[in-house]
Amino acid sequence: MAEVYLDEQVYIDILKSELVPALGCTEPIALAYAAAKARQVLGSFPDRIEIRCSGNIIKNVKGVVVPNSGGLKGVDVAAVLGVVGGNADRELEVLEEITPEHIEKAKELISQGYFTCKLQEHVANLYIVANVFHGEESASVTIVNRHTLITEIRKNGQVIYEAKLGTEQQTEAASDGWNLSVKDILHFAETVDTAKIKDVLDSQIELNSRIADEGLTGRYGSQVGRVLLDSRGYSVAVRARARAAAGADARMGGCSLPVVINSGSGNQGMTVSLPVIEYAKEWNASDETLYRALAISNLVSVHIKHHIGSLSAFCGAVSAACGTGAAITWLAHGSYEQIAWTIINTMADVGGIVCDGAKASCAAKIASAVDAAILAHNMSMAGQYFHSGEGFVQEDLEKTIRSLGYIGRVGMKETDTEILNIMLDQVPLE
Numbered sequence: 001m002a003e004v005y006l007d008e009q010v011y012i013d014i015l016k017s018e019l020v021p022a023l024g025c026t027e028p029i030a031l032a033y034a035a036a037k038a039r040q041v042l043g044s045f046p047d048r049i050e051i052r053c054s055g056n057i058i059k060n061v062k063g064v065v066v067p068n069s070g071g072l073k074g075v076d077v078a079a080v081l082g083v084v085g086g087n088a089d090r091e092l093e094v095l096e097e098i099t100p101e102h103i104e105k106a107k108e109l110i111s112q113g114y115f116t117c118k119l120q121e122h123v124a125n126l127y128i129v130a131n132v133f134h135g136e137e138s139a140s141v142t143i144v145n146r147h148t149l150i151t152e153i154r155k156n157g158q159v160i161y162e163a164k165l166g167t168e169q170q171t172e173a174a175s176d177g178w179n180l181s182v183k184d185i186l187h188f189a190e191t192v193d194t195a196k197i198k199d200v201l202d203s204q205i206e207l208n209s210r211i212a213d214e215g216l217t218g219r220y221g222s223q224v225g226r227v228l229l230d231s232r233g234y235s236v237a238v239r240a241r242a243r244a245a246a247g248a249d250a251r252m253g254g255c256s257l258p259v260v261i262n263s264g265s266g267n268q269g270m271t272v273s274l275p276v277i278e279y280a281k282e283w284n285a286s287d288e289t290l291y292r293a294l295a296i297s298n299l300v301s302v303h304i305k306h307h308i309g310s311l312s313a314f315c316g317a318v319s320a321a322c323g324t325g326a327a328i329t330w331l332a333h334g335s336y337e338q339i340a341w342t343i344i345n346t347m348a349d350v351g352g353i354v355c356d357g358a359k360a361s362c363a364a365k366i367a368s369a370v371d372a373a374i375l376a377h378n379m380s381m382a383g384q385y386f387h388s389g390e391g392f393v394q395e396d397l398e399k400t401i402r403s404l405g406y407i408g409r410v411g412m413k414e415t416d417t418e419i420l421n422i423m424l425d426q427v428p429l430e
Contacts, residue, residue: 059355241366
């Protein structure tokens with residue numbers, strides 16, 4: 001019986017919707033975007049702003065430098081900068097036009113009690129409501145599940161916009177109809193006319209390579225990428241880890257350069273692309289071959305992350321590294337079975353890395369996840385893989401992906417809560 005594959009346009013649309021430029025860590029940017037949009041709806045400069053958001057937003061904003069902020073961190077900085085100088089029309093590049101005057105104004109307003117934040121419980125993991133007020137006037141913008149997915153806009157209490165996909169279940173499951181599988185992804189990547197995906201992948205190659213260069217030459221974060229090269233040498237395996245880590249060094253350190261994201265995350269976008277680019281260079285792959293490899297890496301990552309869900313206690317570098325490992329094995333002319341083993345080996349190795357917010361150590365986690373993917377690739381090419389019944393590994397790849405997704409989406413819910421409690425100093429550790 002002949003294989004039945006999804007229409008290639010489904011995959012092209014996924015790539016175009018997932019692989020978009022973003023300035024800085026996407027959680028503070030989402031806060032800034034909501035605040036800037038609320039000010040735009042209000043039509044005047046607010047007297048005050050109130051943010052209500054999920055714990056995962058707080059977790060992923062608390063320790064990361066807000067881009068173009070002069071090194072400042074925090075929910076208050078992201079939201080107030082969005083009000084003061086954000087351009088909502090630029091969405092994930094909302095803070096691109098911030099000036100030193102905007103930064104000083106934001107600091108002044110924050111010191112005057114201009115901003116308040118409330119933790120919103122029992123909502124989607126990615127949940128933001130930005131409320132702004134001017135005299136008797138008010139406006140609010142709600143974002144749920146995706147960093148730019150505005151689900152509701154209110155003006156003076158009246159709903160003036162409401163998205164059709166208004167619930168967590170609907171928005172999180174919007175891609176269920178895709179019925180993605182790794183085998184189908186490989187068929188698409190191997191048969192698509194690369195001219196149809198060239199532009200979006202060229203942008204990923206250019207922007208993510210640029211920020212990796214910046215991370216290696218600048219003094220950002222803990223300089224994980226630079227340390228790797230200085231201590232481990234310049235083999236392709238080290239370069240692959242170092243460049244992905246260096247991009248995260250710069251991004252978590254407040255670098256103003258944009259990156260092309262994957263699954264709503266710039267760190268994941270760099271993890272799925274930069275190591276693949278290094279291996280393609282090392283093996284003298286053609287541009288067309290690189291495009292096909294990046295299609296595999298990006299789509300495998302999206303596929304796995306869909307089962308985990310947006311923002312959880314499960315580190316997204318792992319799902320992204322699975323995509324990278326799959327692409328590297330494909331570049332090495334591995335079979336479907338070897339690609340499947342690479343993904344399974346990666347998940348079985350580093351599937352337990354927790355997400356404790358966006359910050360400098362994300363670069364180290366990316367380096368570890370990519371290292372696991374490279375080991376997984378080497379194992380699979382040698383015919384070695386972890387078997388069904390060993391931990392959460394199931395009898396085939398797709399069941400193992402769903403198994404891992406269940407752990408990240410359901411099993412780690414309580415872990416996520418306790419990580420947040422520790423970060424908010426609500427757990428006695430004495």
